[in-house]
Amino acid sequence: MASSIRVRAVQNGDVTSLKALVRHPMDSGFVKDSEGNVIPAHFIKVLSISHKGKDVVVANWGPAVSKDPFLECRFKGAKKGDELTISWIDNKGESDTTTATIA
């Protein structure tokens, strides 16, 4: 199954720049469907980016983050070819994990 996470990590000097795009509805719980029923909240709560078992950046998201959320961050201490693990968990307990190699 294809991962819900698309990641691109690029090494630029000593800084790693990471862009992640997650496919997720991010329903806020405030929106109604065409019949007027409230679409229940369904959003990613935590997305973590880790390098060698250590969390580099942890994003705590609320329902105000846009659908198919995008995150960009930068960090030092990694090098080209290193592997990053990106994983998320949402308010329904669903989760996904992927790995990416720094290019």
Place this chain on the structure above:
Amino acid sequence: MTDQRRRGFLKGMLGVGVAGFALGAGMVPLRVEAAAAPDASDWPQKAFNTPGVDETIAELYGMEASESDQITMDLPTIAQNGAVVPVTVETTLPNVTSIALLVAKNPNALAAYFDISEGALPFVSNRLKMAETTDVVSVVISDGKAYKATQNVKVTVGGCGG
């Protein structure tokens, strides 16, 4: 939608080397509540359910934030679509441990906050929803103190229509 899925699938296939490695290494299959799933138990339910900027900062960090001109916010002054407003925050403040993004007029102000580890640069970019023309506030925790910067966004179409 189907098309989007297919695209995602095709792109996923490009990453088959990585996926193959993961499977080969005996890791649990994707999409299962794997051991690697992040822990959401620390997720601050209360802070995410607090209206108002100052109240939220107090709830999340337990302190008041002072204005700082060392925080750079990059976001459109006019957003045509409130459902997707790109917000980038960068700061020259030292020893940043956390960055939070708040949307003043949303039902709950807190949109997102980021734990920044020692090696990470104080830079985040994210896309947020906002219901109407509003102030967007970014809060940076530097050396244990809270700093904030504010910028207004004019929203021409609200973000609540989905």
